[in-house]
Amino acid sequence: MRSVRFHQSGELADVLHIEELLTPLPGPGEMLVRMRARPINPSDPLFIRGNYTTEPEIPAIPGFEGVGVVERVGPGQTGHGHYRRSGCASGY
Numbered sequence: 001m002r003s004v005r006f007h008q009s010g011e012l013a014d015v016l017h018i019e020e021l022l023t024p025l026p027g028p029g030e031m032l033v034r035m036r037a038r039p040i041n042p043s044d045p046l047f048i049r050g051n052y053t054t055e056p057e058i059p060a061i062p063g064f065e066g067v068g069v070v071e072r073v074g075p076g077q078t079g080h081g082h083y084r085r086s087g088c089a090s091g092y
Helices: 043-049
Strands: 002-005 017-020 031-037 065-073 085-089
Touching: 031 085
Parallel strands: none
Antiparallel strands: 002 017, 031 065, 065 085
């Protein structure tokens, strides 16, 4: 999968990079969502620069919410079928 990540806090143009990552498998109670859209909020640059209320766990994927399609569900997950549209928010 492709993802935007940063390995240190700093100015967006200096620290954000597109990377190829292994697609994660969802664990118990989790689901894998293929992101289709996500807003850029004022909190996002603050988080990337290291000026937000919580510090990122490096390397980090920026963004706090988005919408997408459920690709996989983890063990024990019920009521969320594959290919169902979903909204999501991060646990930061």
